[in-house]
Amino acid sequence: MRLGSQTNSIVNHFASRGVIGQPEPVVGMGVTFLHWTDRSAGTIYEVFKVGETQYIGVRGDHARRVDKNGMSECQDYVFEPTLTGPIAYFRIGRKGLWEGAAKNESGRWVKHDGAGLRIGSRDCYHDFSF
Numbered sequence: 355m356r357l358g359s360q361t362n363s364i365v366n367h368f369a370s371r372g373v374i375g376q377p378e379p380v381v382g383m384g385v386t387f388l389h390w391t392d393r394s395a396g397t398i399y400e401v402f403k404v405g406e407t408q409y410i411g412v413r414g415d416h417a418r419r420v421d422k423n424g425m426s427e428c429q430d431y432v433f434e435p436t437l438t439g440p441i442a443y444f445r446i447g448r449k450g451l452w453e454g455a456a457k458n459e460s461g462r463w464v465k466h467d468g469a470g471l472r473i474g475s476r477d478c479y480h481d482f483s484f
Contacts, residue, residue, distance in 0.1 A: 376472075376473055376474055377473065377474045379398055379401050379408070379410050379473050380398065380401060381398055381399060381400065381401055382397060382398065383397070383398045383473060383474060384396070384397060384398075384415075384433070384473075384474065384475055384476035385397065385398060385410075385412050385471055385472065385473045385474075385475075385476070386471070386472045386475060386476060386477040386478075387412075387414070387442075387469040387470070387471060388469055388470035388471065388472060389469050389470075390484075391481035391483075391484065392479055392480055392481050393477045393478055393479040394414060394415075394417065394478055395414070395415040395417050395431070395433045395476035395477060395478050396412045396413055396414045396415050396442075396476070397412065397413060397415055397435040397436075397476075398410050398411070398412050398473070399411050399412065399413050399441055400441070404463055407445050407446060407463075408445065408446050409443055409444065409445045409455060409463070410443070410444050410445075410452075410473070411441040411442070411443050412441065412442055412443075412444065412471070413435075413436060413439050413440070413441050413442070414436065414439060415433045415434060415435050415436060415476065416433070416434045416435075416436055417431045417432070417433050417478040418431060418432050418433075418434070419431050419478075420432055425482040426482075429478070429479055429480065431478040433476045433478070442454065442468070442469075443455045443456060443463075443466075444471050445463065445465075447465070451470075452470065452471040452472075452473070453465055453466075454466035454467060454468040454469070
């Protein structure tokens, strides 16, 4: 993710670049979607390759806040995978970072801008300043 144009969070920017030593994606593994300043949790539902490029299909989880901190930076959530809803696709890009992917009109996979992704853990954060 590019700081200032795809995210306004230094935490999300660094999380999107933390791919060295990340686990190999497997179905059922948790992921974190990295947005402008927020984060949301998801689960990997598909892992596949097209040629040499690895792709994953992920779906957002239901996050329930369990702390009583109000509009605070300290937020605790519990996560439940969902079985319905859209699946978003990501692939490993040229720089080794996860990037959004979608099929174009001719059925070829192409880069698709959107949320960043970190695999291997679920995290949720709501920025109350917006």
